[in-house]
Amino acid sequence: MEYKVIGLMSGTSLDGVDIAYCIFQQKENKWEFKIEKAETIEYQEEWRKKLRNIENSTAFDFVKTNIEYGIFLGNLVKNFIEKNQINPKLIGSHGHTIFHQPDQQITCQIGDGAMISAISQLPVVCDFRKLDVALNGQGAPLVPIGDLLLFSDFPICLNIGGIANVSFDLNGIRIAFDICPANMVLNFLSEKKGELFDSNGKMAKNGNLDEELLTKLNSLDFYNKNEPKSLGKEWVFQKIIPILNDSQISIEDKLRTFSEHISFQIAKSLQKLEKSLNLLITGGGAYNSFLVQKIQEKTHHNVVIPSKEIIDYKEALIFAFLALLRKNNQINTLKSVTGAKKDSIGGCLYFN
Template identity: 30%
Template sequence: MSTEGPIWALGCMSGTSLDGVDAAMLQTDGNRILAFGETGFRPYSETERDVLRGALGHTSGREVEAAAEVVEIAHAELLSEFPEAELIGFHGQTTLHQPDNGVTCQIGNGRILAEALDRPVVWDFRTADMQLGGQGAPLAPFYHFALARMLEMSEPVAFLNIGGVANLTWLDPGKARPETPGACLAFDTGPGNALIDDLCKARTNRKMDVDGALTRAGAVHEDVLTGLLSGSHFFSKIPPKSLDRNDFADWSHAVGHLSTADAVATLAAASAGAIALGLDHCPMPPERILVTGGGRLNPGLMELIAGLSDCPVEPVESAGLDGDMLEAQAFAYLAVRVLRGMPTSGPGTTGVAAPVGGGQVSRPSGTGGHLAG
């Protein structure tokens, strides 16, 4: 593999929504985005999803071992469909993230995947950042910065990712590099889809609020909403800051007495309200908010966010990007940066003491390998 010039890297992401594995090819030299390539998706079965749920909140034990096997097999199955990839960026599956306690766990072993796929794998992206006092998340902001530069944006813009947890990247594309002071500010804003998905699963046996139907049909209970947004010090905490998927589990109990539609609508309004509170932390209002992740597919949630914002709120597709694959692309981009010794996070994105390149590189032994399914 060339030590200079562009690389076709394959990034993958298995998010806190537990829907499956995204994979996306990206050609990059670690600075510029030169081309987008093929993409793929491997859904988790209901049985696999139950195994993954059983590992949430844990860092070891039989539940985690079983979940890690699910993650490794699913990734190997999907990533083997991209033989042209020169390098793989593997995030793994987060089961616990408590940065204030110095704890984070992403299951899935990159060494196993390197052997199974006979390609170098970059993984364990968060540890180095946390060892230097960072939150270890979010990790996509440097990629967001590269996208803004590729799109020749000149004014401050925000990328809003609504997965299980919602996170915001505010950036100034006029700065020289993503680690330049003032170039990027990034942080988790609060719950995204996770609580809505969990409630839908429990009450309707559907894994999400399909097309935002419940969000739009329900009535927001303002008294409950006020209690949710005023009940946590997290929203006033100065960023960078990050969350675990289950940090706001008490919100589910707070809407437990409401009808299904009203509960979903109130949780969606709380997610939107948390995003609005997050925007108050930005150095200046963004010119536009580009939304990625599954939340952009909920029209009711998008309307709630737009109603609380002073600028256009649009899915990233409005800028010609793929909102389903943007996070997977980010780990392809970060993998190349790790390989070349470039920083992947900085003080403005994770609160780390200085710009740092996270991740370790596992190379195959040369004999290839496989995972038993």
Template identity: 35%
Template sequence: MASFVGVGCMSGSSMDGLDICCVEFTGDIFTDLWGYRILAAETVAYSKQWSERLRDADNLSGIELIRLHVDYGRFQGKCVSTFITKHRLNERVQFVASHGHTVFHKPQEGISFQLGDGEVTAAMLKVPFVCNFRAKDVTIGGQGAPLVPCGEKYLFRNSDICINLGGIANIGIKGMRGYDICPCNRILNSLVLEKGGGQQYDKDGDLARSGDMVPEVLVKLQNLSYYQQDPPKSLWVDYIEENVLPILDCNKYKVENLLRTCTEHVASMVADACFEAKPSIATTSHHPNRTVLITGGGALNKYLVELIGQYLDAQGFEIEQVDEETINFKEALIFAFLGMRCLLGEDNVFSETTGARQDSVSGSIHRPLSSGSAKHISLLH
């Protein structure tokens, strides 16, 4: 039985902060039966300055983008180093892995770029650092997304379907298939910010609950061209900004009404994705009702989850109950797992989910400054 301790980091398109999660993975390398235990986890909220820099990153000049790439690498390294010290994990952590913060994701052009210079971050750590998980898959014809089905396959194998409600809602089906479903917190949070008043998000979905449906807006959302594509497929911010946000006209409609409409849209699209996956899990489910694990920031939106639950219940699905740390840090947890598999030389991105020509061991490994980390680097052997 093998046991490894790593730290995973995630920064999503909702731009609320850097999720950091220290996890102990225990399992068998040869049979790929793995379990996990979260040792510590927290979110480092972005300052107003960092939020603005990340939001404007795709408009920067070349030199400005490189400067931000280095600065974010330094920021990330400082946050992780502080986290490890704060939680007294210095003697336990064997590696760190990070998704980075995506600025460009255009797999059709062979491009996916995540902020955070790996060598800069590694210089602030005492253990190997793994990042840049998407580039290889994109290079061999994949979408570079979704990446989390690998972790779901091995760590959440008792869940029939995994839904993550982040900036974008995505689905994983028994760790075998997955794709981005629709915009989620990216549009909900944008509407709340448009309303003003200091709120960053619709707490518990109360604003949406108070609004009325706008049928013509719902029809436009349901008819987005992205939904006509077959998986594997991935959605990114530029598509949302160009095709979705213009539909949400706050000058024409009340923000509460748009929030109500968008929340309904997300719930219906998530439920449809689960229903379409039903044939794939018909012969593999261990439960009389198909189980759905819902995680991510949107899982704390009570109204959104309530609507999803109503749809799923009518289709014979059951929402799993899970601890709050897993809800909040599942993606960071899984990036730690992807980093571990990279260091072990095991496939961690699957062609079945991304559409690439083959599976791959993805991630760039960056060594720490110290040469005295043999006990950590032994993980590679």
């Protein structure tokens, strides 16, 4: 039986909304997938500004923006379906994370699912993280069950988006965690040079490593915590940005130093895997050739860069898959990954 699902993903790097129309089949207890159509809709500056500043809005404006963003996503999906003449049966929407403080049992991804469902005339699964957080979990990362069931050929799955996270089996148990901020910070620095991002890491490559700044970054408490652990943008703006702003070095030197920081933390997170394994890298960071080079230099694992389709749309694919598992009443969130009391079936389902 074929399952036709659309996945929607918006990450902390604020690049845009990834839309992927995916077809899933289960054969002999093994899941297979195909990304039939996919597209990234870049944010206009108006939405980029709204999403960047919404946590400082009034309660009324926050609720209003949540609904407006749901309408925005609903129309994106509707147009995508009409343009590609496809026939999906379900939508999985990650939404856009505004608050993520699991230690206070707070997580919030905006993008009203009822609006998406009403506009698209399809059932929608959203709010994937809340149940896990209610069960004392981190609510993140959620992608690892997709890594386990869809990408089992790769022992290590590393995603370098706004925040870098990793997923692998250790002693027969799937574990995963956020490693460190990545594109979110690199883009923040690049914008100070009038660029949305550092293409291929060229500015970082031309910069110089600042050992003092690198030491300060690597000394942050988060890096000494054991998994499960996750990061929100609040932590980045409280802990990382002030350190970077206090440094008097050039933007190029900051980009170089932060790239070294990312690659160091990634390599450190993989040290417990002694055997050399294939390391799949996806997310926008896979295009940053300088960063990928630094990761390869610091780890003994074999870096694998997949097709552009997988780099760009793996997360949207997996949120489509999470929605399918939710609709089929199957576990889609692993306690071994999040630290929750138990495995769970997360996500709010809106029928239409």
